[in-house]
Amino acid sequence: MAEPNTVELAKQRCKAIMDIIQTLPSSTNISVSCTQTLHKLALRELNFLSRCSSSSSAPLSLNIGHLEAIVHILQHPSVTGISRVCKPIPSSSSSQAVYVDIICTLNRNPVWVIVSDRKPRYISWYKGHRSKGLKSRLEEVIDAARSLHALEPCSIILFFSHGLDQFILERLRDEFKATEFHFNFSDFDFAFSEIDGDWINVLPRSYEEACVLEIKVNDRNCGVTSSNYNSKVCSSGVDEPEILNNNTEIDFGDSFCSVVMAMKPNPMNGIEDMESANFEKLLGGDSDLINFDTTALIALVSGISNGCAAKLLSIPENELRQKYKSNYDFVIGQAMSEIKKPILVELSSLLSGKRGIICQSAHSEFKELITMCGGPNEKSRANHLLKHIMVVLDMVSKRMTCLPTTRKLALKNKVVFGTGDYWNAPTLTANMSFVRAVSQTGMSLFTFEHRPRALTGD
Known part of the structure; x- marks a missing residue:
């Protein structure tokens, strides 16, 4: 030729x-x-x-x-x-x-x-x-x-x-x-x-x-602390549910345990609080950080992600519709997705060797959702998970604070993603509408997408 x-x-x-x-x-x-x-x-x-x-x-x-x-x-x-x-x-x-x-x-x-x-x-x-x-x-x-x-x-x-x-x-x-x-x-x-x-x-x-x-161009250590939150770092997990006895042995499941144990340990376990200056010294320069938003935390502890998908699909449709109402299609779709491709297997390689962090706002919202909607197993998994994740101040990056607050760029999301941005940590999220809204402004935001999961009352 x-x-x-x-x-x-x-x-x-x-x-x-x-x-x-x-x-x-x-x-x-x-x-x-x-x-x-x-x-x-x-x-x-x-x-x-x-x-x-x-x-x-x-x-x-x-x-x-x-x-x-x-x-x-x-x-x-x-x-x-x-x-x-x-x-x-x-x-x-x-x-x-x-x-x-x-x-x-x-x-x-x-x-x-x-x-x-x-x-x-x-x-x-x-x-x-x-x-x-x-x-x-x-x-x-x-x-x-x-x-x-x-x-x-x-x-x-x-x-x-x-x-x-x-x-x-x-x-x-x-x-x-x-x-x-x-x-x-x-x-x-x-x-x-x-x-x-x-x-x-x-x-x-x-x-x-x-x-x-x-x-x-600039020094990346530029952030602002939200004035609505405490100046201390919180390290405790959610309160252990009253229905669980302290001596009760809980089987979290192999997949959940392997994901949590593969992450770097929380160095603040046993410490009630820490001055932010010491916290900067502790996390500054850590290249293995990953920031969780509420959707990521729920995905990790959800009953759907932890072996209940098949059981959920075996329940009569009328019972499921009565329980989940307008969320029926959403929950069923997640259960079918889980059977086809388990999410914890997918997240295991992503989180292995990473040090998980969440900001105080995400921590508070997650506790509230777990308390209202979580079942006993989901609550126990949440408590176990939070013992392995560092809860940090709401430290929003300077560039995130400069974005306008709108319906698509909600303040609470700017705080969560902005804290990850402050620490140069990617945010694990299913909230892609916010990610797209940020991208439309021209700002580059480091994120990892995961498939959404709902609390089922497991």
């Missing part, structure tokens, strides 16, 4: 990148709008190439390389919470918007990513006739990053696919304190396209020459 010419090869690259966009890892939590934006850009490039003559020898100005580099970054295993791609961001300190290629969470920190696929000789430092200049552009981006508090990143990542010349590299280090960022990712990308029944490699992209730099 003849070697495809430049135009045909570029078309194949467009089609290949469109396939990759549709199969980005679920761990990226990329929003639908971001996927659509990337697809539109690839399709626009493909349409442009379709209008070009295959026999033309004139040089082509292609954007597909830039898009390939962006998608390469999006496939990084530490990239998640992708909330914005290839769109301008309005600046509160300037009338002009700034262009950022990616807003996401990288290594648990919110970042902005600027991507360049230009050859080093075409990257200019100062303003020119046709170029704004890298220095001027970075000044605008950093200014916007520091003025947009809700979207404020910890750092700006610069990804130069083909490297940089020494002069610009030194200027970035001297004037912007840029440091080398160890991306720790494959230097190659491969994708395949089918032509005349044969699969050919059309994306042998190499990033061996890539230069990746980081410019710090």
